[in-house]
Amino acid sequence: MVNKIVKKKSSNSELTSLADKIRQRALERQSAGKTSQHDSDNQESSAAGSRKDGSEDEEQEKKQEQEEEEAEEGPQFESFNQLKLVPELLEACATLNYSKPTPIQAASIPPALEGKDIIGLAQTGSGKTAAFAIPILNQLWHDQQPYYACVMAPTRELAAQIKETFDSLGGAMGVRTTCIVGGMSMIDQARDLMRRPHIIIATPGRLMDHLENTKGFSLRKLRFLVMDEADRLLDMEFGPVLDRILKVIPTHGRTTYLFSATMTSKIDKLQRASLTNPVKCAVSTKYETVETLIQALMVVPGGLKNTFLIYLLNEFLGKTVIVFTRTKANAERISTLCNLLEFSSTALHGDLNQNQRTGALDLFKAGKRAILVATDVAARGLDIPSVDIVINYDIPVDSKSYIHRVGRTARAGRSGKSISLVSQYDLELILRIEDVLGLKLPKESVDKAAIMALRDTVDKANGEVVMEMNRRSKEKALRGKGRNHRGKSRDNMDREEQ
Numbered sequence: 001m002v003n004k005i006v007k008k009k010s011s012n013s014e015l016t017s018l019a020d021k022i023r024q025r026a027l028e029r030q031s032a033g034k035t036s037q038h039d040s041d042n043q044e045s046s047a048a049g050s051r052k053d054g055s056e057d058e059e060q061e062k063k064q065e066q067e068e069e070e071a072e073e074g075p076q077f078e079s080f081n082q083l084k085l086v087p088e089l090l091e092a093c094a095t096l097n098y099s100k101p102t103p104i105q106a107a108s109i110p111p112a113l114e115g116k117d118i119i120g121l122a123q124t125g126s127g128k129t130a131a132f133a134i135p136i137l138n139q140l141w142h143d144q145q146p147y148y149a150c151v152m153a154p155t156r157e158l159a160a161q162i163k164e165t166f167d168s169l170g171g172a173m174g175v176r177t178t179c180i181v182g183g184m185s186m187i188d189q190a191r192d193l194m195r196r197p198h199i200i201i202a203t204p205g206r207l208m209d210h211l212e213n214t215k216g217f218s219l220r221k222l223r224f225l226v227m228d229e230a231d232r233l234l235d236m237e238f239g240p241v242l243d244r245i246l247k248v249i250p251t252h253g254r255t256t257y258l259f260s261a262t263m264t265s266k267i268d269k270l271q272r273a274s275l276t277n278p279v280k281c282a283v284s285t286k287y288e289t290v291e292t293l294i295q296a297l298m299v300v301p302g303g304l305k306n307t308f309l310i311y312l313l314n315e316f317l318g319k320t321v322i323v324f325t326r327t328k329a330n331a332e333r334i335s336t337l338c339n340l341l342e343f344s345s346t347a348l349h350g351d352l353n354q355n356q357r358t359g360a361l362d363l364f365k366a367g368k369r370a371i372l373v374a375t376d377v378a379a380r381g382l383d384i385p386s387v388d389i390v391i392n393y394d395i396p397v398d399s400k401s402y403i404h405r406v407g408r409t410a411r412a413g414r415s416g417k418s419i420s421l422v423s424q425y426d427l428e429l430i431l432r433i434e435d436v437l438g439l440k441l442p443k444e445s446v447d448k449a450a451i452m453a454l455r456d457t458v459d460k461a462n463g464e465v466v467m468e469m470n471r472r473s474k475e476k477a478l479r480g481k482g483r484n485h486r487g488k489s490r491d492n493m494d495r496e497e498q
């Protein structure tokens with residue numbers, strides 16, 4: 001029945017005048033009513049008038065989590081045809097093998113098509129990108145205008161990936177997209193912006209640079225603003241630049257979507273995004289990992305971390321692995337150590353230039369390197385379906401990072417495994433993570449004799465790597481003397497690392 005209606009609508013669509021479309025949309029909005037079951041969450045922003053201290057905020061967050069847990073399952077759709085999308089989008093979904101909407105898509109696309117602001121919360125790998133891209137593209141089809149939507153993401157690699165999703169979903173309708181991120185030529189980007197793209201996907205620092213310095217570019221007519229990994233964008237580090245961007249983007253007539261796997265419910269932070277009566281679409285609680293992910297830890301005695309890691313990589317030979325470190329230096333060191341010991345590896349961190357970063361990710365995605373050693377710059381959003389294992393060489397300092405890191409595996413219903421190496425210094429961190437997850441992470445069994453047999457080889461190789469790195473950094477310091485680093489800090493805003 002619903003399918004038939006959609007079909008009829010689409011076959012007549014070419015004949016329908018703009019006025020008819022607008023009227024029809026208004027009618028659809030009316031008939032859909034204001035009965036969204038999620039609307040109770042709107043209280044979050046309207047209650048913002050009264051400021052609360054930290055503990056009250058925490059209380060409120062907990063209460064809200066409970067409510068979310070108790071919330072009944074959202075609407076179920078067996079096919080995208082039921083969502084009243086334009087035929088081009090339905091075709092694109094079919095081409096991408098999206099047979100039916102994921103739960104977050106089923107929950108958020110209908111209110112988004114009604115023109116509502118959305119706060120979307122769902123686990124890692126659950127299809128949030130398409131959840132915000134589909135309603136934007138659907139509207140764009142009716143109303144093709146340049147600078148129609150801007151999607152902000154915290155890292156360059158994630159921005160590039162979001163662009164790919166828009167291109168694959170919107171290709172058939174001729175959507176023009178551009179990626180505006182740090183580390184690339186401002187001039188080339190200014191030229192791309194002058195081609196008047198429909199969708200801009202950007203990291204905040206570089207977007208601000210263009211808003212301030214690129215003649216003829218403004219977002220005054222922007223219709224959609226998306227903050228992907230919104231809790232990260234709304235945090236202290238991005239806050240000031242975000243506020244400046246928001247000042248030059250219209251609030252009136254703009255629809256705003258915030259999406260993340262770990263959304264903040266702090267009212268003052270959400271208010272920063274100037275949402276209007278947002279519908280909260282939460283298909284998971286605030287800190288939830290997916291069921292298909294097996295999580296474990298290994299307690300590592302002092303000085304044996306490298307040996308444990310190499311032991312694990314040997315155990316997982318043939319699998320695709322991401323190793324997360326806390327610092328850029330560790331990412332570089334471990335990747336070099338892996339290669340020296342003949343585990344094919346590449347590093348991704350903010351000390352590399354953008355070509356090197358893109359090159360490393362491409363090698364890993366193409367399967368030419370089995371191991372990616374990365375800082376938290378790769379923790380959020382990256383969708384690499386082949387990843388089997390995530391190893392936390394260093395335990396992340398906050399629980400959200402843990403959730404995003406381990407979420408690089410077990411995506412879109414696949415299975416995956418994460419192992420965290422826990423030294424005596426990390427006990428407190430891991431307890432806090434377990435507490436937030438509501439899980440006790442089991443200990444991975446190890447063959448101690450095999451580990452001890454590896455120790456000398458690994459230590460010796462590591463010694464060589466450290467010497468080589470010291471030599472390289474001295475050389476670099478000499479070369480870098482007197483260089484002008486002006487303007488670097490904002491460009492580097494997307495670095496989540498030390």
Ligand SMILES: Nc1ncnc2c1ncn2[C@@H]1O[C@H](COP(=O)(O)OP(=O)(O)OP(=O)(O)O)[C@@H](O)[C@H]1O
Binds near residue numbers: 098128
């Ligand atoms: N309806 C669908 N059916 C099947 N696969 C889908 C569907 N929607 C999205 N996917 C796929 O699911 C994978 C994960 O999607 P996506 O990267 O958007 O997840 P996410 O929720 O944004 O994750 P993260 O929180 O880590 O950023 C992608 O490979 C995407 O192509």
